[in-house]
Amino acid sequence: MTIRRAGRDDVAAVLGLLDGATEWLVARGRTDQWGTEPHSTSPRRVAQITGFADEEDGLWVAEADGRVVGALAVGAAMPYVPAPEEPELYVRLLVTDRASAGQNLGGLLLDHARKLARAAGVGMLRVDCFAGGDGALVRYYEKQGFTRDVEFGVPRANDSDWPGQVLVQRL
Known part of the structure; x- marks a missing residue:
């Protein structure tokens, strides 16, 4: 597997990964994380991923056998989480x-994020994730060396807030 800087030509593949993850969640009755609709049909999500691709060092993809099997976007904190103190x-x-589950692709992409942070002279890596359901996603990041920081909620129209968890890792 190789990790490379992604560009606009990779946006469709990244959206395809998101669509596949959503299908997987829906098949398991876990619609509270990302809903049921494909990301590739959401103008907001398409614009977001395109924006990540347009940022210098903002979007990275993992490839295996010429196929995109993972994606990582890094940059400034998302606007719905508390600002960093450092x-x-x-x-x-x-x-x-x-x-490709079970091949540690997520761990390898997080290792890449750690390398990017160190190269930039940054001593903290943060991430947020869905904190609802059975908490499996929060536990995944904890297994990757992150610790829980703050919980937050993102308001949703005609629904309860989307429950989120910020996690932090010191480098």
């Missing part, structure tokens, strides 16, 4: 191909 690199997106 310089950081923020993991804005981490998604992997469900067909």
Whole structure:
């Protein structure tokens, strides 16, 4: 597997990874994280991923056998989380191909984020994730060396707030 800087030509593949992850969640009755609709049909999500691709060092993809199997976006903290108290690199997106589960793709992409942070002279890596359901995603990041920081909620129209957890890792 190789990790490379992604560009606009990779946006469709990244959206495909997100669509596949959503299908996987829906098949397991876990619609509270990302809903049921494909990300590739959401103008907001398409614009977000395109924006990540347009940022210098903002979007990275993992490839295996010429196929995109994972994506990582890094940069400034998302606007819905508390601002950092020190310089950081923020993991804005981490998604992997469900067909490649068990190959530690997420861990390898997080290792890449750590390398980027160190190269930038930053001593803190943060990420946020869905904190609802059975808490499996929070536990995943804890297994990757992150510790829980603050909980937050993102308001949703006609629904309860989306429950989130910020996690931090000192480098």
